Amino acid sequence: MAILLNNITRFSFPSLSPIKASPLTPPLSISCSISSNNNNINPHNNESSPNPKKKLSEQSSWEAKDSEGNDYLYKLGKEADNMNIAVGARAGVIDPLFAGNFLGKDSDIVFDYRQKVTRSFEYLQGDYYIAPVFMAMCHIVKNYIAHLLNVKVPLILGIWGGKGQGKSFQTELIFQAMGIEPVIMSAGELESERAGEPGKLIRERYRTASQVVQNQGKMSCLMINDIDAGLGRFGNTQMTVNNQIVVGTLMNLSDNPTRVSIGQDWRESDITNRIPIIFTGNDFSTIYAPLIRDGRMEKFYWQPNLEDILNIVHRMYEKDGITKDEVGSIVKTFPNQALDFYGALRSRTYDRSISKWIDDIGGVENLCNKLLKRRKDKELPVFTPPEQTVEALLESGYSLLREQQLIMETKLSKEYMKNIDD
Incomplete structure (x- = not known):
């Protein structure tokens, strides 16, 4: 205590006399650099270098670059809609230590919500009759084995005929019999107040059907009911921008069924499963003719005898x-x-x-x-x-x-x- 008091009494605040070091005062060290640019100082080897390389532990994630030298987080954000985040807490995919039992062994809630656009047919209870000549089953099988066939297989099947003849119901019976989980759209979704939305929606639904095949191991297809009501030309009805984009989207899908973009940059690894498309309608003569040509669409007139x-x-x-x-x-x-x-x-x-x-x-x-x-x-x-x-x-x-x-x-x-x- 005496030493401490002596040290305090040595300070003279009004004066500018130098402060004397005491036994308890650590020595003050001042380092000077000749160079005026302090950014070139390397704290690890005390050597200056024009481009110092930081350790991985010292790098910020904002500074990380990919193999091509591009900003990693920026590129990750652009491709976020294509990231496969459908794993969740699935048993057998991640370590059981992290899966836990509080949500169950298979607790991928987000994936179940995202797949609500698919349709199941539990309501079809009973024994129904499927007409042998109905072509939907053959069309679906041909598209799933298209890579094994030495013929051109149209991606689209158009089932048309009179009103109330059971076109959609017969197709749903085939889906149930084959264990297919389809994505079903209606003509009311082919128009929007925003240009391009229906075309993007079709591509998203097509990719969703592809995810059903890839992630769930089930067959799937894209079905659009009453398509002539949304794309058909009756009298003096007006062709809108969305009508043109929808027609162009469907034509592009039929020509490139495994390369489907929803706005992101193309990637070589982004290959979509080939998904058959089925249309139902009453009068296909009202639809844009190049869409229903034989190379793109296979037609089937359903008139039950x-x-x-x-x-x-x-x-x-x-x-x-x-x-x-x-x-x-x-x-x-x-x-x-x-x-x-x-x-x-x-x-x-x-x-x-x-x-x-x-x-x-x-x-x-x-x-x-x-x-x-x-x-x-x-x-x-x-x-x-x-x-x-x-x-x-x-x-x-x-x-x-x-x-x-x-x-x-x-x-x-x-x-x-x-x-x-x-």
Whole structure:
């Protein structure tokens, strides 16, 4: 303590006399450099060099360069949409120590969310009839073995025909039978207020189908329903920029099915799996002709014959106890009807049973409370499906037929506009 006090008393703050070193004061060392550029000093060997090389541990990630000398993080950001981040905490892919059990052995939540655009067919319960002449199965198989065939295989299959003939439903039955997990789009997605969005969406959906093949080991395809409603030209309808981009995108996919860009720079390693494309529509003559040429699109006109109609409708009514002969009498009673007409017959027979069920739960006044606001422990009355008979089906058929005739015979638009010239 005495030494410390002596050291303190030696300081004279008002004066500028030099400070004397004490035994407790470390010696002050000052190093000077002759060079005026301090950036050339290498602290490791005290030698100056024009381009000092830092140790890896001292480098910032912002200074890292790739093998070509480009900024690594900038290039990584540009390619972020192509990075395979679908691994997650998948058991067997990363170390079990890091996977843990709190999220389960396979907890790739992000990948499941990203794949919601695919379609599964759990709702197709029962035994349905698939027409042997339906070409979707053959087209899909040909595209998956295209590298083994010595022929030109069109990427696109266009299934067209009359309204309500089961084009989409037959295709979905084939998807279910083959275990395919497709990406399905509709004509409403082929237009947008932003130019280029529908074309980019098609390329993204195509690449998503390719990821299903690569990451899940399942077959997939891209299906666009009612494409003529989105791309067809009817009368004096206007061709938009998005229509042109969509047509160009589909033509490019058919010509280069393994090189699909969604805006990033091309990379030699970015090879997409060949994914078959299926269109459905009613009139392909309204679509841009170069898109539907034989080299790009394989056409299939679907018009079920009488045998196909009998088999399809019989499978539809088989669980109701309707025999094939009874189905034949129904089809003969309502000839020249689409397949969806016979499906509507069965749906119309439920109307009376549903009306009775509404009365059983308290009427239309209490319908909202009973259906949406009821307590979970209070169950609704059991709905009893109606017993299907030929008479009930015929009655429903005549009702639907009257509605069709009223639409064709009653032109309400003329009734509304009859006084316009007065």
